[in-house]
Amino acid sequence: MNEGFETLAIHAGQEADPHTGAVVPPIYAVSTYKQDGVGGLRAGYEYSRSANPTRTALEECLAAVEGGARGLAFASGLAAEDTLLRTVCAPGDHVLIPDDAYGGTFRLFAKVLERWGVSYDPVPLGDVDAVRAAVRPETKVIWVETPTNPLLGIADIAALASVAHDAGALLAVDNTFASPYLQQPIALGADVVVHSTTKYVGGHSDVVGGALVAASAELGERLAYHQNAMGAVAGPFDAWLTLRGLKTLAVRMERHCDNAERVVELLASHPKVTQVLYPGLPEHPGHEVAAKQMRRYGGMVSFRVAGGEQAAVDVCDRTRLFTLGESLGGVESLIEHPGRMTHASAAGSPLEVPGDLVRLSVGIETVDDLLADLSQALG
Ligand SMILES: Cc1ncc(COP(=O)(O)O)c(C=O)c1O
Numbered sequence: 001m002n003e004g005f006e007t008l009a010i011h012a013g014q015e016a017d018p019h020t021g022a023v024v025p026p027i028y029a030v031s032t033y034k035q036d037g038v039g040g041l042r043a044g045y046e047y048s049r050s051a052n053p054t055r056t057a058l059e060e061c062l063a064a065v066e067g068g069a070r071g072l073a074f075a076s077g078l079a080a081e082d083t084l085l086r087t088v089c090a091p092g093d094h095v096l097i098p099d100d101a102y103g104g105t106f107r108l109f110a111k112v113l114e115r116w117g118v119s120y121d122p123v124p125l126g127d128v129d130a131v132r133a134a135v136r137p138e139t140k141v142i143w144v145e146t147p148t149n150p151l152l153g154i155a156d157i158a159a160l161a162s163v164a165h166d167a168g169a170l171l172a173v174d175n176t177f178a179s180p181y182l183q184q185p186i187a188l189g190a191d192v193v194v195h196s197t198t199k200y201v202g203g204h205s206d207v208v209g210g211a212l213v214a215a216s217a218e219l220g221e222r223l224a225y226h227q228n229a230m231g232a233v234a235g236p237f238d239a240w241l242t243l244r245g246l247k248t249l250a251v252r253m254e255r256h257c258d259n260a261e262r263v264v265e266l267l268a269s270h271p272k273v274t275q276v277l278y279p280g281l282p283e284h285p286g287h288e289v290a291a292k293q294m295r296r297y298g299g300m301v302s303f304r305v306a307g308g309e310q311a312a313v314d315v316c317d318r319t320r321l322f323t324l325g326e327s328l329g330g331v332e333s334l335i336e337h338p339g340r341m342t343h344a345s346a347a348g349s350p351l352e353v354p355g356d357l358v359r360l361s362v363g364i365e366t367v368d369d370l371l372a373d374l375s376q377a378l379g
Pocket residue numbers: 076077078079102104105145149174176177195196197198208209210327
């Protein structure tokens with residue numbers, strides 16, 4: 001049966017509990033499982049780092065909604081990234097990363113993986129020829145974020161998949177900003193999808209988690225081996241919360257997009273705003289590609305404020321309903337100053353972000369309240 005996104009998000013990997021009939025997978029708060037004689041596992045479970053039934057339900061659901069062969073759930077998005085990179089790369093290998101990658105991803109490359117012998121080059125992913133030219137014989141992965149954090153740049157996933165595959169490299173797509181509801185990288189040729197499930201998938205700012213979804217069973221098996229060997233797994237309660245969030249992803253994303261479009265309208269005509277970065281705007285350089293590969297344009301909006309860095313910081317300090325905080329993708333609206341907050345670790349690097357930039361994660365509150373709050377904060 002070819003089930004729709006919402007059906008998969010609510011049912012994939014989730015049978016009613018065989019003992020009680022509970023319609024939601026229970027939180028299996030357990031580390032080990034009784035064996036019926038040595039090696040006699042009742043349901044394939046022996047130790048919860050290797051597998052846990054609550055996590056399995058989430059992993060199967062993630063694979064289904066991303067259209068992949070295997071899903072794996074981790075303790076955080078960065079734990080998922082680290083496990084992926086240390087599965088598919090070895091010392092001496094090279095990776096291409098976005099020139100405005102998420103700051104924590106950049107830090108993982110610059111401060112951890114480089115010491116381990118993996119080199120990287122930041123490239124403008126919107127320019128496919130530049131990416132092709134930057135590929136080296138030792139390039140093992142092209143790392144894609146689209147839309148990017150925080151500049152909302154767009155990369156053409158299908159075009160970059162052919163660049164990667166021509167070079168014998170893998171295409172990894174961080175799908176955190178779009179969520180599987182708005183964008184399906186595997187259908188466009190990606191080999192593996194990465195998520196900070198902390199964001200839209202979890203959706204309620206109450207859990208930190210990460211995920212990998214592999215397009216092939218073979219890559220899925222290698223990743224699962226390393227997930228167990230490295231051990232940065234999602235705990236059962238975190239897996240349960242994330243699965244609970246995933247069930248409502250589609251309806252939440254529709255409202256995030258509705259509200260973000262209204263916020264963009266307000267900002268685009270505001271005299272204190274010098275630029276609005278949103279892939280839904282026809283003048284956005286990635287608009288055509290975004291229209292081709294995304295269902296809608298998402299709930300993240302960035303903008304630049306007239307008056308420079310202090311003016312941008314002042315706007316962040318003045319909102320009342322938009323909470324000043326890092327992270328994104330929850331039901332509540334958040335505002336932040338990337339240069340001093342989420343992307344402070346990229347200061348002085350090629351990935352440094354403009355000081356006059358403000359990033360919004362537009363939540364699903366009453367949109368008129370959000371517009372009133374932004375208007376008073378902009379003055
Ligand atoms: C695009 C993106 N990828 C990865 C991460 C890392 O995820 P986590 O914070 O769950 O480790 C983040 C976190 O903000 C992110 O925004």
